[in-house]
Amino acid sequence: MKEKTIIIVGGGQAAAMAAASLRQQGFTGELHLFSDERHLPYERPPLSKSMLLEDSPQLQQVLPANWCQENNVHLHSGVTIKTLGRDTRELVLTNGESWHWDQLFIATGAAARPLPLLDA
Numbered sequence: 001m002k003e004k005t006i007i008i009v010g011g012g013q014a015a016a017m018a019a020a021s022l023r024q025q026g027f028t029g030e031l032h033l034f035s036d037e038r039h040l041p042y043e044r045p046p047l048s049k050s051m052l053l054e055d056s057p058q059l060q061q062v063l064p065a066n067w068c069q070e071n072n073v074h075l076h077s078g079v080t081i082k083t084l085g086r087d088t089r090e091l092v093l094t095n096g097e098s099w100h101w102d103q104l105f106i107a108t109g110a111a112a113r114p115l116p117l118l119d120a
Helices: 013-024
Strands: 005-009 030-035 073-077 081-085 090-093 098-100 103-106
Touching: 005 013, 005 098, 013 030
Parallel strands: 005 030, 005 103, 030 073
Antiparallel strands: 081 090, 090 098
């Protein structure tokens, strides 16, 4: 019997913790994490005024740098998803590559929106 494939969309703390939890709970199937950011998942809450004032702020990674490799998690960073086919269970990237999933976890979070009232 073929093992299941789980795809996680997102590059933040929730996505990283979902991958870690799946492995901790004994999931042994294929596990893919897709993010449009080019680095490992990091903690976003520390992105506050104090961090912005630092000359070279250090992002606090959620998982150690080698965690994905050691836990057989395929990290696809710096990629953009073109379509998520709910009926076909297929993820297609803008470069044409595609993957099929048995289960999909979307952990994309939210994007900050500038307020038109503030000209900062």
